[in-house]
Amino acid sequence: MAPDFNTIDDLEVEGKTVLVRVDINSPVDPLTGLLLDDTRIRLHAETIAELANKGAKTVLMAHQSRPGKKDFTTLQQHAEALSNLLNKSVGYVDDIFGSNARETIKNMEGGDILLLENVRFYSEEILQREPPQQAETHMVKLLSPLADYFVNDAFAAAHRSQPSLVGFAVNLPSAAGRVMERELKALYSAVSNVERPCVYVLGGVKVDDSIMVMENALEAGSADYILTTGLVANIFLWGGGVNIQKHNRKFIEDRDYCEYVKKARKLCKKFRDQILVPTDLAVCKDDKRLEYSVNKLPNLPIFDLGTETTTEYARVIRNARTIFANGPAGVFEKEGFNQGTEDILNAISSSPGFSIIGGGHLAAAANQMGLSGISHISSGGGASISLIAGERLPAVEVLREADLNI
Missing domain, CATH: 3.40.50.1260 (Phosphoglycerate kinase, N-terminal domain)
Known part of the structure; x- marks a missing residue:
């Protein structure tokens, strides 16, 4: 209410x-x-x-x-x-x-x-x-x-x-x-009528917001699955022991996000079955897209989810009854690396569940794609996801x- x-x-x-x-x-x-x-x-x-x-x-x-x-x-x-x-x-x-x-x-x-x-x-x-x-x-x-x-x-x-x-x-x-x-009326209505399974898709580069929301949603038992994408996924992979290579570790270190790697490690141990991380990723080499298993990543910048991962994420999304998503899956504005973000948005749009898309870049991508199946495209990513998570x-x-x- x-x-x-x-x-x-x-x-x-x-x-x-x-x-x-x-x-x-x-x-x-x-x-x-x-x-x-x-x-x-x-x-x-x-x-x-x-x-x-x-x-x-x-x-x-x-x-x-x-x-x-x-x-x-x-x-x-x-x-x-x-x-x-x-x-x-x-x-x-x-x-x-x-x-x-x-x-x-x-x-x-x-x-x-x-x-x-x-x-x-x-x-x-x-x-x-x-x-x-x-x-x-x-x-x-x-x-x-x-x-x-x-x-x-x-x-x-x-x-x-x-x-x-x-x-x-x-x-x-x-x-x-x-x-x-308008936002408060729509979101409070959504929060009071959550159907399960409930899936959160958290990505982008605003890691602090995503991890705060993740902690609240998992501790409160309001999320059945958390799908990690973007920089959030890289941090959880690193926290889970995957070698994301020096270039990508440095990207995280330069932003003073190492504390979130430690938080991710703890969350992965406590909620192992509910937090999903990528199994493959797309890296950028000479402006071209190359996909690798997360266990065989070269020392190149990670720019997107891989095809195997988006296929699995899409399956989980289409089976959900409530979906909250915030942040793009990668560097979607760069040609060749919009695939993950678009595949995730298409899955959300085609899901029969109630869906809310956070603002910023993800909302811009959804609007550019002209999707009609999303229940509510919010003007605020961090704010909408925080409200939904009970913050x-x-x-x-x-x-x-x-x-x-x-």
Whole structure:
């Protein structure tokens, strides 16, 4: 059953300044720096357009990637993409809460839309702390007096407890945007009606989220099988004693993920029959796909699941009654290495079970394939899987506690 929370329907926004946290974090071409997909921008356009059409002064806050990543960049392109989608000018300032941003907000008129700079350019945004502490950050203290309401539409980041996600709801009357509202209703409904067997497909490179979800789901007995793909699979193979070779071990070490190899080893011992790992993998040599058994891997980068593995995974998926999937199976954006991700998605689409696909790259791949058999494609991978696994979502909890009469 969905929790109680305020929505846009509960707000009188005409002529009011509304701070809106969205998640328009989008894939970026590492060579050109251009946006590759506008799926998340399109999703949030509904909330933004509704507020603007009701006469609100809509101030958008968002992030793009994180420090140290190649796609950690400004939000200027995002503002341009949003302007094109809404057929309405969306302002942009390369400032978050400084004098330029604050003066621009003060000068807004009803119906105006403004996108502030990437909130993760601000160091305190990266810190995970409780809402009352986040309400004391410079960002929240300087922007809150300028706003009448806070609307959180960033479901994809709802599992984070960062200033822009939880701090404003402490100080301002707050509500869920349309994306947040829709996601919570769909996911809470799914959680309350889980049919067995229940299968989790966990991959991609966000290993911390996947292992946290895996631990919770297995300990709670809510998962019959966990299918590992992507970097998650490589870590579990290494943890299980497979020689994934120096190149792939270094990739894991360089990201400070060795602690997860130890966790994987413990989970494999405790839940041996429920955690499935690949039996073969595809490596990249001179831009070509070569498949090997996991016991005969050469010292080359692992880019995808092998055919034998995807065949077995597809069998398990098609026999499932409930499927939760997050993260691509490999480097699916590289030609020749999209096979694993597409085979997994095709199996999910053709399964008679209820299926939820997490956001980000996996959602983008599903949308590109035009699949129609998936029950719900979420805008948030980590958030959706965390909610399904029974994790507390800080940004949702603070919305539930929000008071419209602050």
